[in-house]
Amino acid sequence: MSNIPELFGSLVFNDKVMRERLPKDTYKALKKTIADGASLEPTVANVVANAMKDWAIEKGATHYTHWFQPMTGVTAEKHDSFITPCDGGIIMNFSGKELIKGEPDASSFPSGGIRATFEARGYTAWDPSSFAFIKDGALCIPTAFMSYTGAVLDKKTPLLRSMNVLSKQAARIVTLFGTPCDKVNTTVGAEQEYFLVDRELYYKRKDLIYTGRTLFGARPPKGQELEDHYFGSLRPRVLAFMDDLDRELWKLGILAKTRHNEVAPAQHELAPIFSSVNVATDHNQLTMEVMRKVAEKHNLICLLHEKPFAGVNGSGKHNNWAMSTASGENLLDPGKNPAENTRFLLFLAAIIKAVDLHQDLLRLSVATAGNDHRLGANEAPPAILSMYLGDELTGILEAMAAGVPVSKKQRDRFTTGVDAIPTFMADTTDRNRTSPFAFTGNKFEFRMLGSSVNLACPNVMINTSVADVLKEFADTLEKSKDVEADAKKLIVETYNAHKRIVFNGNNYSDEWTAEAARRGLLNLKTTPDALSYYDRKENVAMFERHKIYTKAEIKARQEILLENYCKVIGIEAMAMSQIVSKQILPAAIQYTDVLLQSAAHKAAAGLQAIAENELAARITELTNSAYATLARLNANAVAAKDVSDVLAAARNYHDAVFLTMQELRVSCDELETVVAREYWPFPTYGDLMYY
Numbered sequence: 001m002s003n004i005p006e007l008f009g010s011l012v013f014n015d016k017v018m019r020e021r022l023p024k025d026t027y028k029a030l031k032k033t034i035a036d037g038a039s040l041e042p043t044v045a046n047v048v049a050n051a052m053k054d055w056a057i058e059k060g061a062t063h064y065t066h067w068f069q070p071m072t073g074v075t076a077e078k079h080d081s082f083i084t085p086c087d088g089g090i091i092m093n094f095s096g097k098e099l100i101k102g103e104p105d106a107s108s109f110p111s112g113g114i115r116a117t118f119e120a121r122g123y124t125a126w127d128p129s130s131f132a133f134i135k136d137g138a139l140c141i142p143t144a145f146m147s148y149t150g151a152v153l154d155k156k157t158p159l160l161r162s163m164n165v166l167s168k169q170a171a172r173i174v175t176l177f178g179t180p181c182d183k184v185n186t187t188v189g190a191e192q193e194y195f196l197v198d199r200e201l202y203y204k205r206k207d208l209i210y211t212g213r214t215l216f217g218a219r220p221p222k223g224q225e226l227e228d229h230y231f232g233s234l235r236p237r238v239l240a241f242m243d244d245l246d247r248e249l250w251k252l253g254i255l256a257k258t259r260h261n262e263v264a265p266a267q268h269e270l271a272p273i274f275s276s277v278n279v280a281t282d283h284n285q286l287t288m289e290v291m292r293k294v295a296e297k298h299n300l301i302c303l304l305h306e307k308p309f310a311g312v313n314g315s316g317k318h319n320n321w322a323m324s325t326a327s328g329e330n331l332l333d334p335g336k337n338p339a340e341n342t343r344f345l346l347f348l349a350a351i352i353k354a355v356d357l358h359q360d361l362l363r364l365s366v367a368t369a370g371n372d373h374r375l376g377a378n379e380a381p382p383a384i385l386s387m388y389l390g391d392e393l394t395g396i397l398e399a400m401a402a403g404v405p406v407s408k409k410q411r412d413r414f415t416t417g418v419d420a421i422p423t424f425m426a427d428t429t430d431r432n433r434t435s436p437f438a439f440t441g442n443k444f445e446f447r448m449l450g451s452s453v454n455l456a457c458p459n460v461m462i463n464t465s466v467a468d469v470l471k472e473f474a475d476t477l478e479k480s481k482d483v484e485a486d487a488k489k490l491i492v493e494t495y496n497a498h499k500r501i502v503f504n505g506n507n508y509s510d511e512w513t514a515e516a517a518r519r520g521l522l523n524l525k526t527t528p529d530a531l532s533y534y535d536r537k538e539n540v541a542m543f544e545r546h547k548i549y550t551k552a553e554i555k556a557r558q559e560i561l562l563e564n565y566c567k568v569i570g571i572e573a574m575a576m577s578q579i580v581s582k583q584i585l586p587a588a589i590q591y592t593d594v595l596l597q598s599a600a601h602k603a604a605a606g607l608q609a610i611a612e613n614e615l616a617a618r619i620t621e622l623t624n625s626a627y628a629t630l631a632r633l634n635a636n637a638v639a640a641k642d643v644s645d646v647l648a649a650a651r652n653y654h655d656a657v658f659l660t661m662q663e664l665r666v667s668c669d670e671l672e673t674v675v676a677r678e679y680w681p682f683p684t685y686g687d688l689m690y691y
């Protein structure tokens with residue numbers, strides 16, 4: 001199909017299809033459910049299910065599945081066929097009950113002890129605000145996943161809850177400023193970075209296969225120094241992949257918009273047009289899956305790990321976040337004159353306070369073993385949370401705080417000098433690429449997310465923290481006789497109390513690390529450090545206040561994430577150990593032997609063998625050192641399994657296992673530089689990045 005508008009959404013049971021295929025009453029009832037979250041009558045559900053099935057079968061589907069996002073971080077599906085026995089044959093059947101509720105065997109999904117304590121089974125429930133779609137021959141129903149007692153077991157449920165909480169509190173504020181409002185939508189657009197490598201080369205690297213990243217690899221002569229890859233023209237093979245990818249995403253109704261090369265060789269990015277955060281989350285999960293599949297079709301492998309290669313940029317996922325009213329008005333749009341836009345400044349103040357009070361939650365929402373390689377390394381935002389507002393907004397807040405009139409910053413008028421190109425206004429904010437949480441004109445861009453992370457958790461943190469402050473503001477202002485004046489007071493008070501979180505300078509500088517410490521900002525460098533803050537008293541109180549998580553659910557999540565960290569490091573250590581003992585050491589030893597034989601031959605012929613002897617000596621030194629470190633790594637990895645407290649275990653995995661892996665890598669990478677190419681057991685960085 002080459003007609004893109006026709007192709008777009010062709011695998012989605014979207015509004016257009018619903019209108020065409022559902023009786024009017026059913027359509028109306030379903031729309032009401034989607035808009036207000038009202039529950040669906042069983043009779044209505046039956047009609048919807050039947051229409052969905054007929055549509056899906058026409059599109060070639062034979063199965064259906066509830067499609068959900070358990071705490072494993074990937075999406076889960078279990079296909080059931082539509083077949084139902086009837087009169088000795090079969091008919092294709094799908095009931096309203098099957099649409100609305102599923103009962104997957106939940107026992108193998110991580111629950112952090114929740115199911116053991118409460119209830120063994122789990123169920124999935126349709127989220128009708130995210131459309132059903134067809135993938136791999138199955139009608140996929142986006143669902144939330146919870147235990148029978150209602151304890152959340154997934155990433156979607158808390159996200160939906162946090163959207164509602166933010167909607168309610170933000171609507172109160174909008175109403176206070178004179179426009180009656182009952183619903184505010186959270187919008188997110190996520191820019192997705194990824195690497196592509198040749199499939200054949202990939203399968204020669206056990207580290208990539210087992211861990212998604214290279215555990216070894218000396219730097220190639222050329223990395224990203226020349227900055228010639230960023231926005232560079234796309235190679236035909238990559239372009240063919242991207243074309244195919246866009247089409248597959250469009251079929252699924254995903255608004256894939258921008259594609260370009262990223263900073264590192266073999267690194268690329270895809271950005272969609274923003275949507276409601278729950279849809280953005282589903283679509284991002286699908287995007288990652290489709291990327292992997294389409295890559296294989298092109299004999300490529302898509303790497304979504306945060307740090308596939310040392311020495312060049314890692315991959316992130318920028319979370320562009322804003323709020324808008326039902327009529328589409330963006331509440332974070334400062335308008336022409338931000339200084340007089342009190343409602344905007346109040347929302348801004350709320351976000352400043354929320355980020356300052358819950359730095360820990362934002363940080364830990366992106367904490368994974370993979371992302372630890374990015375945060376704090378000198379390419380990505382550091383592990384310290386701070387906000388970039390830009391000169392104009394900071395100037396306005398400073399002037400208000402000082403009680404002086406706000407000087408209107410002249411917005412420079414840019415002219416390109418070319419008649420055909422229209423003039424445009426300069427953004428009120430300049431670009432700051434180093435800030436972890438940057439205001440970018442009419443939205444905040446949270447940049448700490450790793451490339452593989454599910455969008456739900458970071459957005460639960462932002463939504464809930466902001467809603468919590470908005471609630472406080474609304475409680476105060478609803479009692480006020482002069483909302484405008486009291487809001488201004490609140491903005492000043494809030495800014496004065498929380499402006500330590502605002503930083504417009506270079507986040508990558510050492511001065512900032514020192515300054516941030518002086519300001520008392522958190523600097524949580526590792527995943528265990530970050531996760532240890534999850535159950536902080538104030539965090540628990542906030543989540544319970546808004547019924548997002550109970551304390552037990554927070555503890556469960558903390559445990560699941562810490563356990564995951566331990567497992568990832570454990571797997572990496574095991575993979576490393578095997579690669580060193582089965583591939584690297586044998587190669588080095590074999591090559592040493594070749595050198596020594598040559599040296600012996602030369603000696604017999606009365607020739608000097610300086611190169612052979614010196615190389616053999618150096619390789620032997622490195623081999624012995626690698627061997628000793630390997631023994632230490634193995635011992636530490638075994639001992640790490642015995643630490644029972646999960647936080648202590650995670651800390652130990654970092655200190656005793658991960659740091660030893662780093663050490664082992666150093667001697668192995670140097671070995672790569674001195675062992676002859678034909679003896680080296682797997683493709684090098686150069687092979688992988690310049691295929």
Ligand code: ADP
Pocket residue numbers: 187188189190191271272273274275320321322323330440442443
């Ligand atoms: P930039 O050039 O600053 O990266 P873009 O306009 O290219 O900005 O947008 C980057 C991402 O931000 C895109 O995914 C875009 O859809 C998203 N975005 C734009 N406006 C909003 C908004 N109001 N809410 C959420 N995301 C948005």
Ligand code: MG
Pocket residue numbers: 191318445
């Ligand atoms: Mg960006």
